[in-house]
Amino acid sequence: MKPPFFEILAYEPTDLGMLCLRRRELLCEPGTIVTEVTLNHEFLMSSYLTASEKALSEIALQMHSGSSLRVLIGGLGLGYTSWTALESDRVSQCEVLEFLPQVINWLKQDMIPLSGKLNADNRLTITQSDIYQQLASPPDKRYDLILIDVDHSPDEKLDDGNGHFYTAEGLQRAKLHLEENGVLGIWSYAESPRFADALHEVFREVRIEPVTVFNNLINEQQTDWLFFARD
Known part of the structure; x- marks a missing residue:
């Protein structure tokens, strides 16, 4: 065999x-x-199960009725959140901040499934940078959508230095980077009541969306969680 x-x-x-x-x-x-x-x-x-990564862009776009949208994405990954945003003709600019230069090189070297589509879209720019550091700093420009898919969850971070973002104070700083009616979206593999409370403290509207799929690899359903907020 x-x-x-x-x-x-x-x-x-x-x-x-x-x-x-x-x-x-x-x-x-x-x-x-x-x-x-x-x-x-x-x-x-x-690349097998990408529903929640796509939904991060899809739901944020549904929540914003504007056009010529400027999108900031934290975390390139395999590119599914970015490509879903770019599939909308209402998006005029998509800027991705990726912490690991190795991941950016995979895209440039055509090593991931969406490389061809992403590399061909001139609305996309990718920068090696830390999304959390940028959102903690005073803004030099603002975005209509800010979408983050970096950590496993607000309570299980890849780097402990990311933790301040998930507090009310960190969210207040991140909020300054949003345009009026702008939407903040965060991907997580788990619920986080503590983070939900921080969002409610800072934003007028908070929306939490579970995305459930059947995972054949483990023969059971799995649920990812998407947090959205806006004023």
């Missing part, structure tokens, strides 16, 4: 630990090839 396909595309040290980009055939779905990212040998993201 032919062994399932498995390929390591990149295995690189980063400031957060060992980062791996791999491509493999799913044992539960022979013939289905997925691209996955691990950090310090722990699963981080996959």
Whole structure:
């Protein structure tokens, strides 16, 4: 019997630990090839289930009725949040801040599934930077949508230095980067009542959206959580 396909595309040290980009055939779905990212040998993201990453952009766009929207995204990942934003003709500019230069290079080198589409869209700019540091600083420009998919959850962060963002004080600073009627959106793999309370303290409207899918890899349903806020 032919062994399932498995390929390591990149295995690189980063400031957060060992980062791996791999491509493999799913044992539960022979013939289905997925691209996955691990950090310090722990699963981080996959091209297999992307509903919640897409919904982060989709719901934020539904919440904003404007046009010529300027979007700021924290975390490039495999690009599904960015591409979903760019699929809207109401988006005039999409700026992505990615902390890890290795992830940016994967896109430039056409190593992720959406590379072709993303590299061809001149509305997209990608900068190696820390989204949390930028939102903690006084704004030099403002955005209609700010979407963040970096940490596992507000209570399980990739870097402890990100923690201040999830407080009322941190959210107040981030709010200054939003245009009038702007929407802030945050991805999480878990609920966080503490973070929800901080959002309610700072914003007039808070919306929490669970996104549930059936994961064949573990043979059970899984739910990610999206937090949205605006004034």
